[in-house]
Amino acid sequence: MSVESMQDQQKMRTALVEQQRPSKPNGLSASLTFAWRALLKIKYLPEQLLDVTFFPVMFTLMFTYLFGGALAGSTGAYLQFLIPGILVQTVLFTTVYTGVALNTDISKGTFDRFRSLPIWSPSPLVGALLADAARYMIASIIVIALGLILGFRPHGGFVGIVIGIVLVLVFAFSISWIFSVLGLILRTSAAVMGISMTFLFPVTFASNIFVNPSTMPSWLRAVVNANPVSLLTTAVRGLMQGHVNVAEIGWVLLSSAVLILVFAPITMYLYRNKH
16 A cells, blocks of 8 residues: 555544534524525526416406406405405415425435434424425515505505515414425325315405405305404405404414414424334
8 A cells, every 4th residue: 555545544534533523503504504495496496486476466467357346346446455365365375385395305305315414303394484484475575566566555554564464474384384294194296286275275265355255145254254364364454454453463373373283293293204
């Protein structure tokens, strides 16, 4: 063996044995790293933002100009009613991506690599949820900007808009845990998408997003008024129009807390025991 080879081996031993190892990342830093990973996917696959750009524009224009006159007498009056509801619907539809992305990582084997890393085990899941919050914010900004261009005038001002968006984000975060469970138990991302949308369509359309429940039959009105999506939409409308109702906001926060308390532990259990 040459002298150079012996020196190289000695350097390698020194690096492996004597050099101080980096400290283990804490849960927050690991979660933020995975959140950044999820956001980088948008850079290379910008079509992932299709659901937060195209769909809110399409729904807003379609319902405003096709049905606005019939439902509210004029498109301008209907915009004041519709925009907070479209904001709620758009963000809730975006939550489906949480389960789809998680299922994709599982099917590609990325999930197993993450579990082998010396990190806080839930950090990949928490990071994905944090990244999804950025998607929700993009969707919210697009809806509000489009509404202002078309004639939406929130009397609650900037503060009302911001608080309304925060309330929607809190509820969306709680709903995303449901789709995380689906992403862990279903075998394909197509199945996650199909079942999630099958759940969301009746929940959002059987609400007060598009139509005032006072025009509905009494039995249907009772169902719509009890729908958590209706409670959220009513609270957001109140905030944006300057009529703050603490009880409505409290019901939304309570519903969000219940969803998190039920589905977050189920998600973490499935995540830890996924084979």
